[in-house]
Amino acid sequence: MFNKILIANRGEIALRVIRTAREQGIQTVAVYSEADACALHTRLADEAIALGGFMPSESYLDMDKILAAAKKTGAEAIHPGYGFLSENAEFARRVVKAGMAWIGPPPDAITQMGDKIVSRQIMKAANVPMVPGMTEPAADAAVARAAADEMGYPVMLKAAAGGGGKGIRIVHKPEELESAFKTASGEALAGFGDGRMYVERYLVNTRHIEIQVVFDAHGNGVHYGERECSMQRRHQKLVEECPSPAVSVAMREEMGAAALRAGAAVNYEGAGTVEFLASGDEFFFLEMNTRLQVEHPVTEMVTGIDLVWEQLRAAAGEQLGYGQDAIHMRGHSIEVRLNAEDPSNNYLPSIGTIGNVRIPGGPWVRFDSGIYPNMEVGLNYDPMLGKLIVWAPDRMQAIARMRRSLEELNIGGVRTSAVAGLAVMNDKGFQEGEFHTQYLEQMDLQEPASERDKVVAAATAMRRWKQANRAALSPRDADRLGWLARGRVGQASHPHIAGSTAGFSREGSRS
Amino acid sequence: MKYFVNVNGRPIEVEIVDRAGKTVVTIEGERADFSYEEVDHEGQVALVMDECGYAVSVAGKGNDYHVTLAGHAYAVEIEDERERAAHAAARDRGKGGGLVKAVMPGVVVELCVAEGDVVTEGQPLLILEAMKMQNEIGAPSEGRVKRILCNAGEAVSAGAKLVELEALPDA
Numbered sequence: 001m002f003n004k005i006l007i008a009n010r011g012e013i014a015l016r017v018i019r020t021a022r023e024q025g026i027q028t029v030a031v032y033s034e035a036d037a038c039a040l041h042t043r044l045a046d047e048a049i050a051l052g053g054f055m056p057s058e059s060y061l062d063m064d065k066i067l068a069a070a071k072k073t074g075a076e077a078i079h080p081g082y083g084f085l086s087e088n089a090e091f092a093r094r095v096v097k098a099g100m101a102w103i104g105p106p107p108d109a110i111t112q113m114g115d116k117i118v119s120r121q122i123m124k125a126a127n128v129p130m131v132p133g134m135t136e137p138a139a140d141a142a143v144a145r146a147a148a149d150e151m152g153y154p155v156m157l158k159a160a161a162g163g164g165g166k167g168i169r170i171v172h173k174p175e176e177l178e179s180a181f182k183t184a185s186g187e188a189l190a191g192f193g194d195g196r197m198y199v200e201r202y203l204v205n206t207r208h209i210e211i212q213v214v215f216d217a218h219g220n221g222v223h224y225g226e227r228e229c230s231m232q233r234r235h236q237k238l239v240e241e242c243p244s245p246a247v248s249v250a251m252r253e254e255m256g257a258a259a260l261r262a263g264a265a266v267n268y269e270g271a272g273t274v275e276f277l278a279s280g281d282e283f284f285f286l287e288m289n290t291r292l293q294v295e296h297p298v299t300e301m302v303t304g305i306d307l308v309w310e311q312l313r314a315a316a317g318e319q320l321g322y323g324q325d326a327i328h329m330r331g332h333s334i335e336v337r338l339n340a341e342d343p344s345n346n347y348l349p350s351i352g353t354i355g356n357v358r359i360p361g362g363p364w365v366r367f368d369s370g371i372y373p374n375m376e377v378g379l380n381y382d383p384m385l386g387k388l389i390v391w392a393p394d395r396m397q398a399i400a401r402m403r404r405s406l407e408e409l410n411i412g413g414v415r416t417s418a419v420a421g422l423a424v425m426n427d428k429g430f431q432e433g434e435f436h437t438q439y440l441e442q443m444d445l446q447e448p449a450s451e452r453d454k455v456v457a458a459a460t461a462m463r464r465w466k467q468a469n470r471a472a473l474s475p476r477d478a479d480r481l482g483w484l485a486r487g488r489v490g491q492a493s494h495p496h497i498a499g500s501t502a503g504f505s506r507e508g509s510r511s
Numbered sequence: 512m513k514y515f516v517n518v519n520g521r522p523i524e525v526e527i528v529d530r531a532g533k534t535v536v537t538i539e540g541e542r543a544d545f546s547y548e549e550v551d552h553e554g555q556v557a558l559v560m561d562e563c564g565y566a567v568s569v570a571g572k573g574n575d576y577h578v579t580l581a582g583h584a585y586a587v588e589i590e591d592e593r594e595r596a597a598h599a600a601a602r603d604r605g606k607g608g609g610l611v612k613a614v615m616p617g618v619v620v621e622l623c624v625a626e627g628d629v630v631t632e633g634q635p636l637l638i639l640e641a642m643k644m645q646n647e648i649g650a651p652s653e654g655r656v657k658r659i660l661c662n663a664g665e666a667v668s669a670g671a672k673l674v675e676l677e678a679l680p681d682a
Contacts, residue, residue, distance in 0.1 A: 407582040457516040461525035
């Protein structure tokens with residue numbers, strides 16, 4: 001096993017890796033951007049190397065700086081987390097070439113699975129079920145139109161080099177295709193430098209269900225059951241659970257076997273996720289994510305397996321040491337992602353300074369997050385602040401536990417998706433397990449009238465009244481507070497947020 | 512002092528007065544037994560109302576607050592009696608139309624309207640890319656596009672003026 005690893009990431013996933021490493025007696029090296037000088041991963045790792053800069057391109061995406069940091073600290077392996085360089089085959093190759101271990105799959109597997117066209121061809125050969133669609137990408141709208149006319153509408157346009165919900169369009173009618181192709185292709189060209197699009201049949205009322213797998217370097221692989229990820233909007237997941245209420249034991253076995261075939265076909269090593277589109281008891285290969293997923297904790301809660309530890313063991317060349325019959329799923333786990341966004345306002349991104357944090361506790365509640373008081377939430381990084389995860393013996397108790405935890409949670413300073421998570425927990429369709437990938441977008445997230453309105457009104461009025469009284473009774477004190485407030489505003493405005501927004505985060509995709 | 516509070520668009524009247532050193536709170540005409548303690552300087556409040564406990568967070572200042580209570584979020588607008596009169600007068604003057612501003616920094620990807628266009632409420636005016644997502648910015652009310660104050664491809668800061676609408680002449 002390694003003595004020291006470097007984590008080329010930030011936020012909750014950097015902490016997640018540090019935690020397992022520390023528990024296993026492995027030294028950790030954090031890298032951090034100028035914006036993350038106070039971040040938890042910077043503080044909690046054994047060593048921290050400054051990369052400088054505010055933009056991802058000058059820090060967490062800068063391969064040279066990260067490799068230099070690894071060399072300087074004597075790290076024996078690099079864990080890329082998710083996003084950023086995690087699915088960058090070139091970086092993986094450079095890590096290996098520099099004499100270190102890459103805590104991820106072989107670079108060739110990343111390349112093969114990262115290209116939607118190539119991966120489809122390999123999956124077809126490996127007998128993994130596929131959605132009817134093109135095997136070659138369409139370079140222009142006319143080619144896409146011809147293919148779509150042949151397979152029947154609705155169809156989905158997908159960027160050949162896409163991910164993270166960008167460059168995807170659903171087309172219901174032939175006449176909508178050309179304009180959809182143009183916008184999606186433009187998005188793909190801007191985001192990934194490749195405007196080719198791929199057309200496939202679009203199945204309605206589908207679920208997004210994925211299988212977690214781990215392979216060692218000796219040809220052994222197991223799957224850890226499925227994760228239900230259908231509660232998403234604009235193809236960004238919000239609520240994930242394990243197991244799925246729509247998957248039977250037989251279907252799980254079939255899907256697991258297909259996922260293992262998929263991994264074996266590209267000589268996979270380490271942890272990975274095979275995503276499927278499911279409709280009824282049919283399922284079709286979507287893509288393979290060649291890294292740890294955001295939602296991996298629900299699998300950990302139900303199987304009792306530390307997936308980061310399995311990643312480290314695989315990268316160190318250890319044998320898996322157990323077979324499929326050793327994997328048992330027990331109880332039910334749910335995760336809610338906490339994004340800085342306003343669900344009541346079309347999920348518009350929200351920026352601000354974190355304050356007023358209250359973290360839920362109690363039995364079987366897990367909070368994976370990198371937030372801390374006074375943290376600036378800006379536009380340079382992914383808006384995900386963290387994840388709330390619960391476990392319970394069965395699904396209804398898990399829903400009740402998640403609802404209770406979300407009611408305890410408070411994250412001040414920004415709007416978060418927690419309210420949408422709570423609405424999902426309270427939704428009858430979700431409770432009955434009857435939902436699909438469009439379900440969340442159709443949910444009404446406006447807060448219904450309730451007796452709480454009066455409490456809210458009274459508390460706000462009282463706060464205003466107190467503020468007015470303080471100002472009136474103690475003008476000098478009010479002056480001083482005003483001065484402090486102005487000083488704070490000055491501090492809070494980072495140059496990269498206040499002025500122009502010349503550059504935007506171009507992190508790698510994640511889902 | 513009388514407060515006119517809008518909780519997610521629902522109006523509620525609250526009156527707070529000091530009577531012989533005791534703060535008396537009346538909500539929608541009903542007096543409440545009330546204990547209000549500020550836990551920190553960031554808006555955490557311990558509230559006991561009619562012997563029910565609540566952990567409330569009240570953030571904001573002036574007329575706009577963001578309140579969370581038991582996992583639910585509330586956009587709250589509040590006016591006291593004096594402000595209500597002043598605001599009502601101001602609203603009468605600026606009926607219809609108005610400026611559409613950027614709610615957050617971003618890049619204008621595409622303009623969907625031209626000057627002189629008549630738009631309906633909610634009709635997309637432009638697409639603003641922020642945090643890797645493209646967001647449609649809709650018209651807050653019906654009106655005519657008087658001026659467009661940004662260009663496609665331009666980076667705009669929060670609060671930047673994007674489009675000016677003017678009221679349609681009464682039909």
